[in-house]
Amino acid sequence: MSFNQKYQEKRLSADDAVRLVHNGDTIVVPTGSAEPPTLLIALSEQRRDFRDVRVSQILPLRKYGYYDPETTEHVRHVAYFFGPASRAGGQAGWSDYIPAYFAELPTLLRQGLSPANVVFSMASPMDEEGYFSLGLAADYTMAAIEKARAVVLEVNPNVPFSFGNCRVHISQVTAIVESDEPIPEVGLPKIGPIQEAIGKYVADMINDGDTLQIGYGGIPDAVVMQLTHKRDLGIHTEMLGDGLMTLVESGAVTNRRKNFHPNKMFATFALGSKKLYQFMHRNPALEMHPSDITNDPYLAGQNDNLVTINATMQVDLIGQCGSETLGFCPVSGTGGQTDFVRAANRSNGGKSFIVLPATAKDQTISRIVPTLAAGTHVSTSKNDVNYVVSEYGVAQLRGKTARQRAEELIGIAHPDFRGELREAAKKMNLL
Incomplete structure (x- = not known):
């Protein structure tokens, strides 16, 4: 039987494909733009027909009908990371959360520590060899496909066919649903003077030939906008966005000086504009890989001069x-921040930057605090953090004493809060 015949044999309506789900199943859905809307709408419409079904996902973009506190005994969201659609459920307690490093999610699925009975994912059209590409998000989805009883692909011509370890063969697929909806687009965040100031401190410490991992947000993108004059930068990241594409277009990114997979950009998911998705399509300079390849500190750390930039909400003394x-x-989740901080620490010549505005709520609250607020999850530990950057400067912590750390961090706090931070540090015997 030809690949096309197999394809036609596996075509189903979304309503019929959803009936492949059994009571008690966990459905694994990929990151953000790769979530399959036709399947998830059908699941939402039929949710009361199920019992104890769970949907596991990082960073959902759209609020589907199953995000419903009244029907959680039928279908319940399980977050690897809370996004705009799922945050309210996490804060109210009717969505669940699995704490995990992004790098380790594939391992949790392969080992059965986190279940994967069914996979719902967007995919590119099939090629002549019978392969689909999960080019928008290889993340943990490739591992889930290894374990799942049923793999349902929503095939959409707007999904780029990307290279890398993100291909699924027709023989691995249980059912195919077709759609042609536009892929969700996410624009660049707003960049104001505070973001620009922080971005300049970081950009000034990035050298020609460095390899970059840059997270999402106004500050990371402010860094990107100030790197267009650099030369021979490389990319090894988790998220591919429009900012990094801009660096490629400007000539700043060539990947020529990467020592680990030279001449190739590595990422695990994409989130951006239609232009970005078109840029990804059959781009020989880009490979999309699962997060246990992109985010593993040992593997990512083999890039010399790896520079990682991630945002936080609070830093204590x-x-x-x-x-x-x-x-x-x-508010969010563990994600890949710690993965890449540790990768930069392993890298020969690496630098990890944690970035944050010095204040919140119109300068009424300091984000640099004596101790984290009670109950706050520690995302990056004191033993891992290196550079912390606010609009007031750069604090370098790795290898420093507790006393030196407190001095460094107070020095980049808003001037209005430095006095009380110093008094608090004295009471804590840090100064």
């Missing part, structure tokens, strides 16, 4: 970073 909760209230 010993250097602990609270990047995912405000107190016990969830």
Whole structure:
């Protein structure tokens, strides 16, 4: 039987494909732009027909009908990371959360520590060899496909066919649903003077030939906008966005000086504009790989001069970073921040930057604090953090004493809060 015949044999309506799910199943859905809307809408419409079904995902973009506190006994969201659609459920307690490093999610799925009975994913059209590409997000989805009883692909001509370890063969697929919806687009965050100031401190410490991992947000993108004059930068990241594409277009990124997979950009998921998705399509300079390849500190750290840039919400005077909760209230999740901080620490010549504005709520609250608020999850530990950057400067912590760390961090706090931070540090015997 030809690949095309197999394809036609596996075509189903979304309503019929959803019936492949059994009560008690966990459905694994990929990151953000790779979530399959036709399948998830059908699941939402039929959710009351199921019992104890769970949907596991990082960073959902759209709020589907199954995000419903009244029907959690039917279908319940399980977050690897809370996004705009799922945050309210996490904060109210009717969505669950699995704490995990992004690098280790594939391992948790392969070992059965986190279940994967069914996979729902967007995919590119099939090629002549019978392969689909999960080019928008290889993340943990490739590992889930290894374990799943049923793999359902929503095939969409707008999904780029990317290279790398992100291909699925027709023989691995249980059912195919077709759609042609535009892929969700996410624009660049707003960049103001504070973001620009922080971005300049970081950009000034990035050298020609460095390899970059840059997270999402106004500050990381402010860094990107100030790197267009650099030369021979490389990319080894988790998220591919429009900012990094801009560096390629400007000529700043060539990947020529990368010592680990030279001449190739590595990423695990993409989130950006239609132009970005078109840039990805059959681009020989780009490979999309699962997060246990892109985010593994040992592998990523083999890039010499790896520079990683990630945002946090709070830093205490010993250097602990609270990047995912405000107190016990969830905002996001662990993600890949710690993965890449550790990777940069392993890298020959590497630098990891944690970035944050010095204040919040119109300069009424300091983000540099004596101790993290009670209940706050420590995302990056005091033993891992290196550079912390605010609009007031750069604190370098790695290898420093607790006393030196407190001095460094107070020095980059907003001037209005330095006095009280110093008094608090004295009471804590840090100064």
